[in-house]
Amino acid sequence: xxxxxxxxxxxxxxxxxxEGIAEDFSPDLRGWFAADASRAATxxxxxxxxxxxxxxxxxxxEILGHLxxxxxxxxxxxxxxxxxxxxxxxxxxxxxxxxxALRRPKNGAGLVPPAGFVVDGxxxxxxxxHTLDKVYAFADTVRSGEWKGVTGKxxxxxxxxxxxxxxxxxxxxxxxxxxxxxxxxxxxxxxNIDPSDIFEKTADLDPETTLFIVxxxxxxxxxxxxxxRLARQWLWNALSxxxxxxxxxxDRKDAVAKHFVAVxxxxxxxxxxxxxxxxxxxxxxxxGGRYSVDSAIGTAVIVAIGxxxxxxxxxxxxxIDEHMRTTPLAQNVPVLMGLLNVWYTNFLKxxxxxxxxxxxxxxxxxxxxxxxxxxxxxxxxxxxxxxVTTDTGEIFWGEPGTNGQHAFYQLIHQGTRLIPAxxxxxxxxxxxxxxxxxxGHGVEPGQDVHALFMANFFAQTKALAFGKTADExxxxxxxxxxxxxxxxxxxxxxxxxxxxxxxxxxxxxLIALYEHIVFTEGTIWGIDSFxxxxxxxxKQLALxxxxxxxxxxxALESQDASTKALIEKYLELRSN
Ligand code: F6P
Numbered sequence: 001x002x003x004x005x006x007x008x009x010x011x012x013x014x015x016x017x018x019e020g021i022a023e024d025f026s027p028d029l030r031g032w033f034a035a036d037a038s039r040a041a042t043x044x045x046x047x048x049x050x051x052x053x054x055x056x057x058x059x060x061x062e063i064l065g066h067l068x069x070x071x072x073x074x075x076x077x078x079x080x081x082x083x084x085x086x087x088x089x090x091x092x093x094x095x096x097x098x099x100x101a102l103r104r105p106k107n108g109a110g111l112v113p114p115a116g117f118v119v120d121g122x123x124x125x126x127x128x129x130h131t132l133d134k135v136y137a138f139a140d141t142v143r144s145g146e147w148k149g150v151t152g153k154x155x156x157x158x159x160x161x162x163x164x165x166x167x168x169x170x171x172x173x174x175x176x177x178x179x180x181x182x183x184x185x186x187x188x189x190x191x192n193i194d195p196s197d198i199f200e201k202t203a204d205l206d207p208e209t210t211l212f213i214v215x216x217x218x219x220x221x222x223x224x225x226x227x228x229r230l231a232r233q234w235l236w237n238a239l240s241x242x243x244x245x246x247x248x249x250x251d252r253k254d255a256v257a258k259h260f261v262a263v264x265x266x267x268x269x270x271x272x273x274x275x276x277x278x279x280x281x282x283x284x285x286x287x288g289g290r291y292s293v294d295s296a297i298g299t300a301v302i303v304a305i306g307x308x309x310x311x312x313x314x315x316x317x318x319x320i321d322e323h324m325r326t327t328p329l330a331q332n333v334p335v336l337m338g339l340l341n342v343w344y345t346n347f348l349k350x351x352x353x354x355x356x357x358x359x360x361x362x363x364x365x366x367x368x369x370x371x372x373x374x375x376x377x378x379x380x381x382x383x384x385x386x387x388v389t390t391d392t393g394e395i396f397w398g399e400p401g402t403n404g405q406h407a408f409y410q411l412i413h414q415g416t417r418l419i420p421a422x423x424x425x426x427x428x429x430x431x432x433x434x435x436x437x438x439x440g441h442g443v444e445p446g447q448d449v450h451a452l453f454m455a456n457f458f459a460q461t462k463a464l465a466f467g468k469t470a471d472e473x474x475x476x477x478x479x480x481x482x483x484x485x486x487x488x489x490x491x492x493x494x495x496x497x498x499x500x501x502x503x504x505x506x507x508x509x510l511i512a513l514y515e516h517i518v519f520t521e522g523t524i525w526g527i528d529s530f531x532x533x534x535x536x537x538x539k540q541l542a543l544x545x546x547x548x549x550x551x552x553x554x555a556l557e558s559q560d561a562s563t564k565a566l567i568e569k570y571l572e573l574r575s576n
Contacts, residue, residue: 004384005384006074006382006383006384006526006527007073007074007075007526008389008526009070009073009074009389009390009524009525009526010389010390011389012069012070012073012074013069014066014067014069014070014073015070017066018063018066018067018070018343018346018347019347021062021063021066021347022347022348025058025347025348027058027491027493028491029056029465029466029490029491029493030465030466030467030490032060033055033466039055040053040055042055043055043057043059045331045333045336046333047319047320047323047327047333047334047509047513048316048319048320048323048505048509049316049319049499049500049505049506049509050320050333050497050498050499050506050509050510050513051497051498051499052333052336052337052495052496052497052498053495053496053497053498054336054337054340054495056461056464056465056493056494056495056496057340057420057493057494057495058340058343058344058348058493059340059343063343064330064336064339067339067340067342067343068329068330068339070339070342070524071329071335071339071520071524072329074523074524074526075523076329076335076338076519076520076523076524077329079519079523080324080325080516080519080523081325083097083098083100083519084098084100084101084112084113084321084325085113085117085119086098086101086113086117086119086120086124086286089383089528089530090288090528090530090531091383091384091528092383092528092531092533093285093530093531095285095286095530096119096120096286097286097288097291097530098119098124098284098286098287099287099288099291099292099294099295099515100317100321101124101125101128101286102128102287102294102295102314102317103294103314103315103317103318103321103508103512104125104128104318105314105315105318106125106129112325119286120286122284127284131281131282131283131295131296132296134281135281135296135299135302136302136307136310138261138279138281138299138303139299139302139303139306139307139310140306140307142155142158142185142211142303143182143185143303143306147211147258148258149207149208149209149210149211149258149259150208150239150244150245150254150255150258150259151208151239151244153208153209154209155185155209155210155211156184156185156186156206156209156210157185157186157187157188157205157206157209157210157211158185158186158187158188158210158211158212158213158300158303158304159187159188159189159190159201159202159205159210159211159212159213159231159300160187160188160189160190160213160215160299160300161190161191161198161212161213161214161215161224161227161228161231162189162191162213162214162215162216162224162263162297163191163192163216163221163223163224164221164289164290164371164375165217165288165289165290165291165292165293165297165371166215166216166217166221166224166263166289166292166297167189167191167215168290168364168367168368168371169290169292169293169294169297169298169368169511170187170189170215170293170297170298170300170301171189171191171364172293172362172364172365172367172368173293173298173301173313173507174187174189174300174301174304175361175362175363175364176359176361176362176364176365176502176507177301177304177305177309177313177361177502177504177507178361178430179361179430179431179502180304180305180306180309180504181304181305182304182305182306185303185304186304187300187301187303187304188201188205189201189300190202190227190231191223191227192223193222193223193226193227195230197227198227198230198231198234202231202234207234207235207238207239207244207259208239208244210235210259211259211260211261212228212231212232212235212259212260212261213260213261213262213263213299213300214228214231214260214261214262214263214264214270214273214275215262215263215264215297215299215300216262216263216264216266217264217265217266217283217287217289217292217297218264218265218266219262219264219265219266219269219270219273220266220269222539222542222543225273228260228273231260232256232260232274235255235256235259235260236252236255239255253274256274256275257275257276257279260274260275260279261275261279261280261281261299262275262279262280262281263280263281263282263283263295263296263297263299264280264282264283265282265283265284265285265287267280267282281296281299282296283295283296283297288376288530288532289532290371290372290375290376291372291515291530293368293511294313294314294317294508294511298310305504309504310504312503312504312505312508313504313505313507313508314508315505315508316503316504316505316506316507316508316509316512317508317509317511317512318508318512319505319508319509319512320334320508320509320512320513320516321512321516324512324516333513334512334513334514334515334516334517334519334520335516335520337422337495337513337517337520338516338517338518338519338520338521338524339520339524340420340495341353341394341420341517341521342520342521342524342525344418344420344493345391345394345521346390346391348418349418350417350418350419350420351395351417351418352394352395352396352397352417352419353394353395353396353397353419353420353421353422354396354397354398354404354412354419354420354421354422355369355396355397355398355421355422355424356398356399356400356401356404356421356422356423356424356460357398357400357401357424357425358400358401358402358423358424358425358453358454358456358457359400359424359425359426359502360400361430361502362400362424362502363399363400365398365424365510366396366397366398366399368511369396369514370396370397372514372515372518373393373394373396373514373517373518373521374393374394374395374396375532375534375535376518376522376529376530376532377392377393377394377518377521377522377525377527377529378392378393378534379392379393379525379527379528379529379534380392381527382525382526382527382528383526383527383528384526388525388526388527390525392525392527394521398421401423401453401456401457401460402453402456405456405460409460412464412492413463413464413488413492414488414489418492418493419492420493420494420495421464421492421493421494421495422494422495422497423457423460423461423494423495423496423497424497424499424510425454425457425496425497425498425499426498426499426500426501426502426506427454427498427499427500427501428450428500428501429450429453429501430501430502432448432449432450433449433450434446434447434448434449435447435449435452457496460494461494461496463488463490464490464492464493464494465490465491465492465493465494466490467487467488467489467490467491467492468486468487468488468490469487470483470484470487473486473487497510497513545559545563545567548563548564548567549567549570549571551571556568
């Protein structure tokens with residue numbers, strides 16, 4: 001299974017030095033800033049449009065030096081190069097890992113690897129751009145109204161049916177780029193096999209103006225195929241109820257042809273489902289599901305925002321890919337952020353990592369990142385099959401600010417756990433509203449509401465870093481008995497990411513940034529970040545348990561005692 005033997009990070013000198021520092025590590029952000037007037041400048045970096053401030057993190061020159069040595073020891077740069085050249089670094093599936101190829105410009109000069117590079121006998125750029133052109137042409141026909149439903153009406157709602165990487169990316173980007181969506185077109189996303197999902201998402205839709213995109217890399221995922229059949233059933237029933245089609249095979253086939261398209265690497269299975277291969281967009285096994293939002297898996301979003309915006313989105317990814325490839329490690333933002341996460345996770349024993357977008361349009365970004373990081377790096381063996389020698393994986397979680405401030409920030413500010421947090425914001429809001437009246441208590445008439453929002457963004461990282469001492473609390477006249485409860489210890493590490501605006505390019509940049517953070521961490525841990533065998537057992541058992549849930553006595557008898565008792569209780573409770 002080995003592509004090469006991973007360097008054992010834990011036995012490097014750099015690792016041992018970091019362990020030594022961590023033993024009696026006592027961060028002092030107040031002191032570090034007081035002692036070094038250039039700390040903010042030293043630890044603020046630029047990657048394309050993203051300004052990334054690591055100065056409120058637990059970095060010192062010494063720590064950074066060892067982390068960079070670690071990155072060199074495991075050859076992060078060399079492994080990245082191997083990835084973008086199409087080497088089979090996904091060893092357990094014997095596959096290349098080429099999501100970076102999805103966003104290379106057409107006929108780009110000076111590309112590395114050069115334009116037209118071939119992997120496993122395929123010209124990668126040609127394949128990518130052939131598919132992109134096909135999706136763009138399709139999107140244009142839907143956007144212009146040229147694509148008609150079975151009764152001749154134009155499409156108004158695109159329903160993406162997919163799960164995991166075939167859902168989280170498209171829904172996150174659709175939400176993030178809502179201001180770019182063409183008026184008159186909306187997208188919906190059905191993912192869960194819980195039938196209430198498809199029921200609610202289709203309940204108020206007009207079948208004559210609805211188009212389904214069945215998005216599944218394998219076209220074998222139980223949830224997606226079940227929902228696709230339910231959608232087809234809904235379409236046929238709804239169209240025949242109004243008399244728009246009869247129940248004949250020919251009419252039903254025609255309805256599917258006009259209201260279903262598919263995105264998959266398994267085009268034979270798409271055809272078997274009844275979708276015209278002409279209306280299917282392919283991708284390749286060298287694109288992992290959680291790395292596929294910029295492939296044809298994004299078709300629903302391409303229809304919504306149009307090919308020009310999508311090109312910008314891809315250019316944003318590519319700008320960060322180039323930053324990752326060409327920037328020395330000491331200024332390389334994804335590498336630095338990945339190393340910092342390793343410092344927090346492996347040495348300071350942080351158990352989770354908050355991602356806090358100060359942008360309502362990014363509300364699904366933490367959920368998207370959960371799949372990206374946890375499916376990629378939640379592994380117990382290295383890429384050569386040997387057991388890992390360090391902790392792996394990060395638990396990402398989060399909600400948009402300022403909502404989170406009024407919910408879970410208490411624990412980040414004053415709890416006992418170390419929770420590094422990434423704060424993300426943009427300077428220019430898509431909806432620049434003003435509070436015309438103000439409140440007479442500090443919010444002046446005409447107040448720019450985005451500025452109010454941003455004041456919270458800046459205030460939170462400041463409070464987390466520098467806290468409030470007992471003396472400062474006392475100076476406010478606080479009763480002595482309450483002083484301890486009102487002290488903020490500070491020294492809560494944060495990273496601030498600031499971008500000009502939530503443009504398609506910036507969204508692409510943010511995604512690529514986190515992809516390469518995950519890559520850096522996976523390389524340090526020596527793991528294959530591109531397989532996901534850990535999701536298989538549950539899938540197999542679900543199929544095995546299904547007959548028992550349907551009441552099959554023998555199947556029920558073969559379950560373990562706990563599962564059997566739970567199913568029996570379920571059967572007893574079930575009334576419809
Ligand atoms: O079960 C996990 C997974 O394989 C993810 O990796 C993937 O994104 C998701 O299921 C959906 O898979 P597919 O696109 O093949 O339907």
